[in-house]
Amino acid sequence: MATHQANPPVDSLVLYKNRPARVASVGDKIEIELDGGQSKRVRPKDVELLHPGPLRRLADLIPQEGELTEAWELLEGSETTLRDLAELAFDDFTPSTAWAVWERVAEGLAFVGTPSAIQVRSRELVERERAEREAKQAAEADWKAFLERMGASAPTAEDAKRLGEVERLALGQIEHSRILEALGHQSSPENAHRALVQVGYWSKSHNPYPSRCGATLVDLDLPVAELGAGNERLDLTHLPAYAIDDEGNQDPDDALSLEGDRLWVHVADVAALVEGDSDLEREARARGANLYLPEGVVNMLPAAITERLGLGLHEVSPALSFGFLCDEQGELRDLQVVASWVRVERCTYEGVETQLDQSPFAEMLAVTERFQSRRQANGASSLALPEVSVRVLDGQVTIRPLPRLRSRELVTNAMLMAGEAAARFCAEREIAIPFATQVPPDSGAEAEDLASMFARRRCFKPTRLAMTPEPHSGLGLPIYTRATSPLRRYSDLLVHQQIRASLAGRAPLDAESVFARVAEADAASKVVRRSERLSNQHWKLVYLRDHSGWKGEGVVVGLEDRKAVVLVPEIALETRVRFRDPVSLNQRVRLALNEVDLPGLTASFRIL
Incomplete structure (x- = not known):
């Protein structure tokens, strides 16, 4: 700040840090009195003279009634001084009128500048600044x-x-x-x-995770062509075929038939309506897979695809069928892959479970168990960790444990058989497809109890999609691809498109093109899987929050310092619980819910 006067006189009014001050004495430094009654010693350059005084005390600076607005209108666009402006507006230049003028200058609206050079701003500037x-x-x-x-x-x-x-x-x-x-x-x-x-x-139960993960949350709305009549299909409608699913399943895409000793796995022929590099195919690739949330499903493909191709939704369905024999060693023989017509009956796992001693399910079970024995001999892992179905209807969460049913194992093994058959079919004909591979786990023997299963699961490497056939350690298979869920998983659809092209005498895509499509879809699939995992956790916690008095049983599956890693089988929830008394692996403990932190995605329990 420029110094208005090097040595302001005693009892003069000065400006100090934009506040009024009275000069009490002058020496090497100036002693000033501030408006709170305090005294302060400052350098001459730290203050600026407003009025020479005399000012006996700051309380004498009383408000003034004057004509500053009229003075501004008269002087608009010119320059003046503090003294001249005070005399024009108040007809006098006193400490009080000097301070009244300076307050308007400090306001910076109509007047700006220093005591010796005040600019009077134009009406245009003032009105714009005021607005x-x-x-x-x-x-x-x-x-x-x-x-x-x-x-x-x-x-x-x-x-x-x-x-x-x-x-x-x-x-x-x-x-x-x-x-x-x-x-x-x-x-x-x-x-x-x-x-x-x-x-x-x-809402207090709002699920943010699909959006936070970046998942697509609207169903695909693109036109779907009618099924063409140009392709020949093998008529397998004489064989009873069974689509075995969870109750309420809305996208049946596989079914089983038995023809003598030959097991047929029929899969919805999605590639018949979704051609490579079409709008439908590109959208499915960008989505990667169906998004299965407890509150509903966001489909990878338009609902019209499922309505036309879902097995058992019409009297006769088009399929891509994988047929094979399974010898006593569980090896697949005499592979066949054909486009077909099938007649499918829809069943539930629970319904088939009661018929496993009856034909044709008894024979199907025997075939698949031979295949399962071969896989186990090759090191396949079977982790029987608790699984549940989480559903939300009208804001109410239902959690249903999924029992370990032999009918479910039958279907699982049949789908794996079809996956091996498809992989071998493509490998033998040098058709480029994404093979599903997995390297052996880091260590650990086959698990027999919950704690060892929990520990062994952590040893597994993720399944990888590769362009060359390599073993899948977790499944115990030397070659495998995913081929039985083309309605809900892009990689399966791509396998179908490659096989259908070969069957029709067209050139399938080369390995480079397949790899590029798989990479794009795999990135989208990771978003889907993460959205599903976090959403299931979210709704489990909503269930607990809504059942604040929850008590149940947990199993200790890990030990960490003063905490136990506890698995709650009833809701398939993993948690960490502090304990005072020692606990051991696989020990069953009674738990009570403490609290739920839904945004933090955690719940705390205590051991009873």
């Missing part, structure tokens, strides 16, 4: 009122647009929220989730 200030004040008042409503958990409809910022943070689309930080919370998706629930913007 900007009023807008800023209104915005600040609005912001303050908004924060008060957030603090009171009482947002209005007009606040929805503003809360979109917090929602974007909750969904992982941005990293910071000014709103959340103004409310005193660290910016994180979890805190944003809490805030949105607290103010009622989200």
Whole structure:
């Protein structure tokens, strides 16, 4: 700040840090009295003279009635001094009028500058500045009122647009929220989730994870062509075929038939309607797989595909059928892959479970058990960890344990047989497909109890899709591909397209093209799998929150310092529980729910 006077006199009015001060004494430094009654020694350059005085005390600076607005209108666009402006507006130049003028200059609207050089601003500048200030004040008042409503958990409809910022943070689309930080919370998706629930913007059970993971949440709406009549199909409608699924399944894409000793695995012929590099194929590739959420399914393909091709949804269905014999050693022989017509009856696992001693299920079971024995001899792992079905209907969560049924094992083995058959068919004909491979686990013997199964699961490497056939250790198969779920998994659809091209005498895609498509779909599939995993965890915790008095049984499957890793079979939930008394692996313990942190995706329990 420029010094207006090197040594202001005693009892003069000076400006110090934009506040009035009275000079009490002058020496090497100037002693000033501040408006709170305090004294301070400062350098001459730290103050600026406003009036030479005398000013006996700051309390004598009384408000002034004058004509500063009229003075501004008279002097608009010119330059003046503090003394001249005070005399024009107040007809006098006193400490009080000097301070009254300076307050208007400090306001920076009509006047700006220094005591010796005050610029009188034009009307245009003043009106523009005033409008900007009023807008800023209104915005600040609005912001303050908004924060008060957030603090009171009482947002209005007009606040929805503003809360979109917090929602974007909750969904992982941005990293910071000014709103959340103004409310005193660290910016994180979890805190944003809490805030949105607290103010009622989200329901208390809102599931953010599919959106946060980046999953597509709308069904595909593209036209679907009619099934052409040009391709010849083997008529297998004389063979009873059974689509065995969980009750309520909406996309039956596989069925089983027995023809003498030959087992047929019929798979919905999706490639007949979804051609390579079509709009449907590109969209399925971008989605990777069906998204199965407890609250519903988002399909990889339009619903019309399932309606036309789902096995058992019409009297006769088109299929891509894999037929084979299985010898006493469990090896597949005499492979056949054909486009077919099949007549399918839909069944449930529970229904077939009661008929496993009857034909044809007894014979099917015998065939698949030979195949299973071969896989086990080759080191296949069977981890019988608890599984549950989580469903949400009208906001109510239902968790149903999935029992270990022999009928489910029958179907699982039949699908694996079809996967090996498809892989061998393609390998023998040098058809490029994604082979599913898995290297052996790091260590560990075959698991027999829950704790060892839990530990062994951690030893497994993820299944990898590769362009060259390599063993799948976990399945105990020397060659394998996924081929039985083309309605809901892109890699299966791609295998079907390659096989159908070969059967029709067309050139299948080369390995480079297949690899590029698999890589794109695999990235999308990871989003789907993560969305499903987190959503299932979310709704399990909603179930617990809604059953706050929950008590149940857990099994200790791991030990960590003073915590036990406990598996709750009833809801297939893994948790960590502090314990005081020693516990051992596979020990069963009684648990009670403490609390649920839904945004944090955790629940705490205590051992009873």
